Amino acid sequence: xxxxxxxxxxxxxxxxxxxxxxxxxxxxxxxxxxxxxxxxxxxxxxxxxxxxxxxxxxxxxxxxxxxxxxxxxxxxxxxxxxxxxxxxxxxxxxxxxxxxxxxxxxxxxxxxxxxxxxxxxxxxxxxxxxxxxxxxxxxxxxxxxxxxxxxxxxxxxxxxxxxxxxxxxxxxxxxxxxxxxxxxxxxxxxxxxxxxxxxxxxxxxxxxxxxxxxxxxxxxxxxxxxxxxxxxxxxxxxxxxxxx
Amino acid sequence: xxxxxxxxxxxxxxxxxxxxxxxxxxxxxxxxxxxxxxxxxxxxxxxxxxxxxxxxxxxxxxxxxxxxxxxxxxxxxxxxxxxxxxxxxxxxxxxxxxxxxxxxxxxxxxxxxxxxxxxxxxxxxxxxxxxxxxxxxxxxxxxxxxxxxxxxxx
Numbered sequence: 001x002x003x004x005x006x007x008x009x010x011x012x013x014x015x016x017x018x019x020x021x022x023x024x025x026x027x028x029x030x031x032x033x034x035x036x037x038x039x040x041x042x043x044x045x046x047x048x049x050x051x052x053x054x055x056x057x058x059x060x061x062x063x064x065x066x067x068x069x070x071x072x073x074x075x076x077x078x079x080x081x082x083x084x085x086x087x088x089x090x091x092x093x094x095x096x097x098x099x100x101x102x103x104x105x106x107x108x109x110x111x112x113x114x115x116x117x118x119x120x121x122x123x124x125x126x127x128x129x130x131x132x133x134x135x136x137x138x139x140x141x142x143x144x145x146x147x148x149x150x151x152x153x154x155x156x157x158x159x160x161x162x163x164x165x166x167x168x169x170x171x172x173x174x175x176x177x178x179x180x181x182x183x184x185x186x187x188x189x190x191x192x193x194x195x196x197x198x199x200x201x202x203x204x205x206x207x208x209x210x211x212x213x214x215x216x217x218x219x220x221x222x223x224x225x226x227x228x229x230x231x232x233x234x235x236x237x238x239x240x241x242x243x244x
Numbered sequence: 245x246x247x248x249x250x251x252x253x254x255x256x257x258x259x260x261x262x263x264x265x266x267x268x269x270x271x272x273x274x275x276x277x278x279x280x281x282x283x284x285x286x287x288x289x290x291x292x293x294x295x296x297x298x299x300x301x302x303x304x305x306x307x308x309x310x311x312x313x314x315x316x317x318x319x320x321x322x323x324x325x326x327x328x329x330x331x332x333x334x335x336x337x338x339x340x341x342x343x344x345x346x347x348x349x350x351x352x353x354x355x356x357x358x359x360x361x362x363x364x365x366x367x368x369x370x371x372x373x374x375x376x377x378x379x380x381x382x383x384x385x386x387x388x389x390x391x392x393x394x395x396x397x398x
Contacts, residue, residue: 159343179354183347 054080103140104191105198110136111188112220114167118174118181121230126181127171130164137161152194160187178228182215189218192243203241208233216240262315267322270329272304278338283345290386294334297362297373301328304335309369324366342394349391353384 054077055063062070068077110133117125137157142150163184167177192201202219209215209228217227224237280286286294300306306325312318332348340348355361357380362373375383 155341155343158341159347162344162347179351183350187343 054078103136104195107133107136107140108188108192108197108199108201108218111184111218114164114181114184115217115219115227116225118178118227119225119230119234121174123174123177124171126174126177127168130167130177133164134161134168137164149195153191156187156191156194160184160191163187174230178209181217181227182210185215185217189216192218197243201243202239203243204237205240206237208236218243259315265315265319267318269308270304270306270322270325271308272335276304276335276338278336280334280337283338284390287386290383293375293379293383297375297379299334300370300373301325301366302332302334303329304333346391346394349387349394353387353391356380356384356387 053063054065054068062077064077069075070077110129114126114129114133117123117129137160140157142153145153163180166180167184170176189203199220202222203216204219204224204226205214205216206226206228207214215228219225222239224235224239226233226235226237229236275281280294281291295303301324306321308321312321332352337345337348352361356375362370362375367374
């Protein structure tokens with residue numbers, strides 16, 4: 001039956017122009033389907049650019065959105081600011097340590113937020129905060145690092161980012177998120193050990209998780225709030241180390 | 245009926261047309277110095293299980309089935325292989341830092357234990373890739389041992 005239709009249509013060559021339109025249409029649809037992904041990607045990059053900070057060419061400490069006027073001299077803000085740490089290093093010759101600590105603090109802050117969503121068993125919020133955590137890493141300014149520091153940082157970053165991506169992509173699967181949070185916590189612990197956190201942190205230990213092998217996490221409070229079991233075992237665990 | 249014929253013809257021509265768009269095959273005879281077998285001491289028994297159950301998507305060498313010569317099947321396979329290699333590539337395992345190697349090993353173990361890997365839409369067509377309980381213990385115990393040896397190093 002199918003073959004019959006096929007030969008019949010070939011005989012009717014008169015309708016060829018219409019046919020070719022149909023064919024072209026089909027091909028165009030097939031190709032546009034492939035291209036939609038690319039256009040999505042370009043959209044996200046353009047929105048990122050609009051969030052960029054700009055500084056006054058005369059007063060680098062004055063920053064704002066593009067097109068804003070400087071509060072000191074009224075000039076348009078045109079100088080592109082890469083990240084907040086750059087602004088700091090221009091206003092005062094800060095030491096390497098204090099500039100890195102400010103941004104490490106952002107990364108640690110994002111981690112702590114993520115931890116708090118897991119203690120509340122909120123898988124959806126965990127995914128959202130994981131994405132903010134990745135952004136904190138992305139905006140981090142490494143220019144003040146020595147090559148040795150950069151190596152340590154890159155090593156931790158590549159691993160931590162991967163875990164955060166998994167947490168971000170698995171909203172609704174809190175067990176899977178917690179598994180990656182366990183590995184992520186080790187990365188952040190090493191990060192804090194190497195660069196400091198800019199705040200006091202506590203390393204807590206849950207002996208039950210991971211089939212009895214145990215798991216650690218970092219917390220901003222002395223009080224135990226277990227992110228691996230949430231409500232079902234909120235106060236289970238013990239403080240092992242105080243990080244200053 | 246007329247429209248139906250036209251649509252059918254369009255699909256046939258499109259189907260023939262797409263047969264010429266062939267993605268590059270994921271095949272490489274070369275064993276790199278960063279291959280997992282060069283990074284760790286992998287017993288042959290473990291390696292052969294990995295090759296059958298994992299290597300089609302997680303190495304530089306896919307063993308292609310016959311239907312991979314038909315489009316758009318090859319496109320779908322290509323994207324699966326790319327995605328798989330992006331997450332984990334045994335052929336280039338040595339290029340990961342020690343930290344990531346540990347993470348990868350742990351993730352592999354939990355994926356296998358939770359029966360998430362090999363993925364079900366792969367095992368439908370590759371029944372021999374399904375891990376038997378014996379093979380599961382064989383590779384997870386090796387993975388665990390390797391992971392522990394790594395954490396001692398750190």
